[in-house]
C-alpha cells in the first residue's frame with residue numbers, strides 16, 4: 339500500500355510517501371516561495387526517487403488547513419484531482435492536527451497554532467489518550483488571549499507547536515509561565531510523514547465533497563452576513 | 571491510434587468552473603460550465619476569494635461530468651489544456667494545479683493557454699479560420715483588437731487604456747441601479763430607448779486602435795447627476811441607448827478601420843460582451859457593406875467556457891508547445 343501525503347497549507351511545504359506503513363521518502367521546505375510552482379515538481383521528484391509511478395499509488399492524504407487560503411487550495415486541488423483521476427481514496431487531515439502529532443510523547447495538552455493576524459490564531463487543543471490523539475478544545479479562528487486564558491484555567495502543562503511561535507512567545511510565557519513547554523526549532527515544522535501516518539487508517543473522504551478547513555468565512559461573506567443581521 | 575487530436579480543457583480564470591473535451595480544435599465533445607453567478611450576485615460583483623472557494627469545491631465534479639458526457643476514456647485524450655492567465659490569481663491557481671495533477675496522474679502532456687486566445691478560438695468551434703484574421707475581444711476584463719497571421723500567433727494591435735468595455739457597462743448599470751451583472755440589462759433597456767443624449771466617443775489619436783471608456787463612463791455619471799440636480803428626469807432607456815451607441819460606434823468603427831488596413835480575410839468577435847445584441851447587430855450591419863466576412867459566435871461560446879481553452883490548447887499542442895509541472899498561474903499574462 340503506497341500513500342502520498344501532501345501539505346501545502348502553510349509556509350512549510352511537504353510531500354511524503356509511505357509504503358506499507360513505513361516512510362520511504364519525505365520532502366520538506368520552509369521558505370516563502372511559491373507552492374503553486376514547486377508542489378508538483380516536488381511530488382514528481384519524490385515519486386521518481388522511490389521508483390513509484392502515479393498508478394502505483396493507493397491513497398492520498400492531504401493537509402486541508404487551516405492556513406494560507408491559497409496554499410490550502412493548491413494542496414486540495416492537487417490531492418483531490420489525483421485521487422479522482424487515479425480512482426483512489428483521499429483523506430483530508432487538519433493542518434493543526436499534523437503539527438499536534440509532533441507532541442506524540444507529551445502527556446499534557448498540546449496546542450498547535452498558526453498566526454492569523456491582528457492577535458488572532460488558528461488553534462485547537464489536543465491531548466494523547468490511550469495512544470490516540472484526541473481533540474480537547476475544537477479548532478477555531480480565535481484570539482490568542484482567549485486560547486491562553488482557557489489553557490491557564492486547565493492548570494496543566496501545555497506543549498506549544500507553531501511555525502509562528504516567535505510572534506506569540508512572550509505572551510504565552512506571561513500567561514502560562516512554567517506551564518508552557520516550548521521545544522526547539524524542528525518541532526514546529528509540520529512533517530508530511532506524520533500527515534501520511536495520520537491519514538493511513540482513516541476512512542476516505544468523499545473526493546468531490548472534501549473541502550478546505552478554512553475556519554474562517556471569506557471577508558466579503560462575513561461582512562454581508564453582518565449587514566444582513568443589522569438590517570433585521 | 572486515430573489521427574484525431576483530443577484535448578481536455580480547464581478554465582477557472584473568473585467565476586465559471588469549466589471543463590470541456592474538444593476534438594481537433596473544432597468539435598465539442600463535451601462542455602460543462604458551473605457558473606457561480608448566483609453566489610456573487612449579493613455582493614454586486616465577483617469576489618475573488620469566494621470564486622476561488624467555489625472552484626475548489628466544484629472542480630472534480632465538473633471534471634467528472636465532462637468526462638462522463640464525452641463517453642471517452644483517458645486513452646483517447648491527448649493533452650490537458652488550462653487557462654494560465656490572465657484572470658483572478660486565486661481562481662486561476664485552482665485550475666492550474668488541477669491540470670498539473672491530472673497531467674501527472676494520467677501522464678499526459680500539459681499546455682498552458684492564454685484566456686484571450688481561448689476566446690478567439692471559441693470561433694473555430696463554429697467556423698474554420700482564414701488568415702490574416704482580426705479578432706475583436708470584448709468582455710468584462712478585456713477590450714482588444716488582435717491580428718492573427720497564422721494559427722497560434724497573436725499581435726495585439728489595440729487595447730483599452732483604462733476600463734474594459736464590460737467594466738464600463740457594469741459601472742453604468744450600477745448607476746442605473748440595475749442588478750449584477752449589468753451588461754445584459756443595459757442592452758435590454760437600450761433596445762427600447764432613443765439615442766437622445768450625445769455622449770463622447772473616444773477615438774484617441776489618429777491611427778490608434780486603442781480604446782478608452784473611462785471618459786464615457788464619467789460623462790454618463792455627470793449627466794445623471796446634473797439632471798438630478800436640475801430636477802429633470804432622464805429615461806433610463808435613453809441613457810442606456812445613448813451609452814451603448816457610443817461604445818458600439820467606437821468598437822465597430824475601429825474594428826472596420828483595422829480590418830481594412832490589414833486587409834484581413836475574416837473578422838471574428840469574442841468575449842462575453844459579444845453576446846450584446848446591440849453590438850452584434852451593429853457589427854453585422856457595418857460589415858454587410860464590405861466584402862470582409864464577419865463571424866460572431868453563438869451566445870454560449872461568448873461567455874467563459876473550457877471548450878475555447880481546449881480549442882486554443884489544441885493548436886499549442888499541435889505546434890509542440892508544452893508546459894512543465896512548474897506551470898504557474900499568471901494573472902497578467904501577455905498574449906503573444
Ligand SMILES: [Zn+2]
Nearest residue numbers: 685709842874
Ligand atoms: Zn473571458
